[in-house]
Amino acid sequence: MTRKAKREPQARGTRGRTFLYAFAAVISLAGLLDATYLTVLALTGETATCGGSTGCFEVLGSVYARIAGIPVASFGVLGYFSAFSFAIFTGFGYERTRKLFVLTVWAMFAMTLWLLYVQAFVLHSFCRYCLFSAAITFLLAGLVVATPPPRGSED
Amino acid sequence: MKKYLPFLIVLAVGLLTLGGGTLLYRAKLRATAAAAKNSKAAEADKAKALHVRGEAKAPVTLEEFGDFQCPPCGTLAGALKQLEKDYGDRLRVIFYEFPLRVHEHAREAAFAAEAAGLQNHFWEMHDLLYQEQANWSKGTDVRGMFKAYAGTLGLEVDRFLRDMESAEVKARVASEQKLGTSRGVESTPTVFINSERVPVPSLNPAGLRAMIDKALQEKPAP
Numbered sequence: 001m002t003r004k005a006k007r008e009p010q011a012r013g014t015r016g017r018t019f020l021y022a023f024a025a026v027i028s029l030a031g032l033l034d035a036t037y038l039t040v041l042a043l044t045g046e047t048a049t050c051g052g053s054t055g056c057f058e059v060l061g062s063v064y065a066r067i068a069g070i071p072v073a074s075f076g077v078l079g080y081f082s083a084f085s086f087a088i089f090t091g092f093g094y095e096r097t098r099k100l101f102v103l104t105v106w107a108m109f110a111m112t113l114w115l116l117y118v119q120a121f122v123l124h125s126f127c128r129y130c131l132f133s134a135a136i137t138f139l140l141a142g143l144v145v146a147t148p149p150p151r152g153s154e155d
Numbered sequence: 156m157k158k159y160l161p162f163l164i165v166l167a168v169g170l171l172t173l174g175g176g177t178l179l180y181r182a183k184l185r186a187t188a189a190a191a192k193n194s195k196a197a198e199a200d201k202a203k204a205l206h207v208r209g210e211a212k213a214p215v216t217l218e219e220f221g222d223f224q225c226p227p228c229g230t231l232a233g234a235l236k237q238l239e240k241d242y243g244d245r246l247r248v249i250f251y252e253f254p255l256r257v258h259e260h261a262r263e264a265a266f267a268a269e270a271a272g273l274q275n276h277f278w279e280m281h282d283l284l285y286q287e288q289a290n291w292s293k294g295t296d297v298r299g300m301f302k303a304y305a306g307t308l309g310l311e312v313d314r315f316l317r318d319m320e321s322a323e324v325k326a327r328v329a330s331e332q333k334l335g336t337s338r339g340v341e342s343t344p345t346v347f348i349n350s351e352r353v354p355v356p357s358l359n360p361a362g363l364r365a366m367i368d369k370a371l372q373e374k375p376a377p
Contacts, residue, residue: 029168036176044183063259081172085165092161124296 020147021091024101024140028084031136035076038129042071059127064118072115076133079108083140098149105140112137187326206277209239209247215349215370217246217363220253220335222343223264223284224292227358231344232285234360238367245371250281252331253343260297263319265328267301270318274310283308349373 042065059065065072086101112134119126219235221228235248252269254261264284271280283304284291291300298319305315318324335345339352346353346363349370357366 032168032172036172037179040176040179040183043180044187069256077172077176081169084168088161088164092157094161122295 017147018091020143021087021101024143025084025087025091027136027139028080028087031133031140032077032080032084034129034133034136035073035080038073038133039071039077042066042073056127056129059119059123059125059130062118062123064115064122075111076108079104079111080136083108102144105137105144108137109141187322187329206250206272206281207247208250208278210244211247213245213247215242215246215367216249217367218249218251218347218350220251220331220338220340220343220345222253222255222258222261223268223281224258224261224288225255225343226288228344229285229288231346231358232282234363236282237360238363241364242367246367250277251335252328253335253340253345254328254332255343258292260292260294262328263297263301264291266319266324267304267315269324269327270315270321271305271308271310273318273324274315276308276310279308280304 038060041060067075082104083101086097086104089097090101115130116134119130217235217238219228219231221231223229239246239248252265254265268277268280268284271277287300287304291297294300301319302312302316305312338347344358346358348363348366351366351370353363353366357363
């Protein structure tokens with residue numbers, strides 16, 4: 001099999017789909033920036049001030065902000081970078097990465113639900129940076145639902 | 156070229172994230188160091204910068220690296236108060252923050268004590284935090300409890316809450332932790348008497364008394 005054959009024909013994807021994946025990549029970038037900023041704060045021992053609100057201090061300084069000593073935000077960096085990469089590849093016609101994109105987004109969605117639960121019912125505080133990230137993940141999940149698999153796809 | 160474009164985009168974004176993150180990390184570290192430096196410079200009197208209880212010229216200095224959520228530190232706090240009373244102006248006690256990661260609320264408690272310190276009530280908050288340790292340690296709303304303690308001590312509560320989040324307070328806790336680490340502190344309480352580390356088995360009233368007496372013999376009161 002040649003390298004050219006591995007890359008499935010781009011013709012399958014319509015312009016609309018390409019646009020949606022490009023949009024998904026752009027919003028993943030926004031999430032990547034947010035998660036990178038929060039990771040740096042966690043590594044330097046700072047907590048964001050959220051413009052005078054105490055929410056970030058309480059959320060980012062809590063035990064739920066780390067898993068086995070690793071900042072939760074760093075998993076966000078990994079998730080958003082993966083989502084961005086898979087969206088780019090899918091947008092360029094690499095159909096096999098679409099499944100990975102979908103899987104990544106749903107994993108992030110599940111994690112986001114857990115983090116929202118912790119903020120709402122355990123800590124009773126919300127961090128704006130975390131809410132921004134949650135909004136991006138919801139948007140990505142919406143895009144996954146709105147973008148049907150191409151014709152002939154197994155899923 | 157188009158075949159390689161997605162790889163190039165992903166690679167570029169990966170490198171930019173890594174590079175940007177590293178630059179931001181360095182900038183934040185510099186800012187924290189500068190805040191710690193400025194904080195020190197602003198406090199002209201070194202004695203004022205330290206949390207000291209007792210006579211400045213006391214022949215024995217007991218330094219404690221403590222964590223407000225650590226139960227043995229709470230026990231030690233009571234013993235130290237008795238020792239301070241017994242030795243009077245021959246003993247001075249210095250407290251350094253060393254909140255351990257294993258204690259969920261220790262860092263916030265350290266911030267609360269330091270915020271109270273900015274209103275010249277560090278020791279009052281120190282004593283109250285240890286006295287109430289069993290209550291707030293298990294609490295879900297520790298911040299609310301610290302706020303109530305600040306009110307009890309007659310502090311300006313709004314300022315106290317702001318100070319708890321301030322870079323100055325965080326830098327102070329971080330710098331004291333750094334100091335402890337540089338002196339080999341790994342657990343709490345860690346106590347030094349005239350710069351000599353007190354072994355863990357001696358961290359009790361009798362053991363501390365013996366070491367203070369020994370220090371007094373070596374360096375009697377002027």
